Amino acid sequence: MVEIQKISEIEPRLGFTEFDMLKKYRQSFATSELGRLHVLFSFSELARQMHLKSPALGRKSYFSPEGKIALMILKPYTNFSDSQLIERLNCNIHYQLFCGVQIDPLHPLTNPKIVSAIRQELADRLDIESLQPILADHWKPYLENLHVCMTDATCYESHLRFPTDTKLLWEGIVWLHRHLCKHCRILHIQHLRNKYLDVSRAYLAYSKLRKRKKSQTRMVKRRLLQLLGISISNVLRGNPPKNINKKCMNFMASVCFK
Incomplete structure (x- = not known):
């Protein structure tokens, strides 16, 4: 068994x-x-x-x-x-x-x-x-050397891009338009009329194009220059609204272009 x-x-x-x-x-x-x-x-x-x-x-x-x-x-x-x-x-x-x-x-x-x-x-x-x-x-x-504190930092450049004429002109227009709107609110006056919205749409459509013709670039650049010139002239010596006096215009010019 x-x-x-x-x-x-x-x-x-x-x-x-x-x-x-x-x-x-x-x-x-x-x-x-x-x-x-x-x-x-x-x-x-x-x-x-x-x-x-x-x-x-x-x-x-x-x-x-x-x-x-x-x-x-x-x-x-x-x-x-x-x-x-x-x-x-x-x-x-x-x-x-x-x-x-x-x-x-x-x-x-x-x-x-x-x-x-x-x-x-x-x-x-x-x-x-x-x-x-x-x-x-x-x-x-x-861990060793507990009394030692070490840190590491990495610095790198950001927002790098090729500064074309259209980009520089548009950034100048945006900066000027933002300050004009701000000071018009401070002075309680009507904002100066311009073609900012139309030019903004045209620049957005132009920036979305993969291939840009020279004629399109010239046209957008011309419109940007015209808008920038009109905005500057309106502040410095141009056509102020009826309800704004010369002192207000001088104040806006001194703040925007100091």
């Missing part, structure tokens, strides 16, 4: 190769760069501070609260787009271990919008000032 043995005695000889393979994946993940990155974050404390919880009602979320934060860290680490991240997550076991999920190869994730939905959810709950102490306490054993 065969003696009955305890399961603990025969367990090492049972051939569960798939569990052995998963165990090897976990061991390789712990020694990989991604595994070392996973250790640097206290996902449970971050999720608790952000008040992330699994929904009690409705459909169960595919990612746990800790997995959502891990997924948002994995995206800038890999520099993938949303669709690329989901595609790699389906086939990379280390990515799945990092996010705490196990994806069935026969039923992979197909909706890349889940990444943007999680990003929006975390953005609504994000409070950097409350999360910084948690990260600082967790990273303190890895």
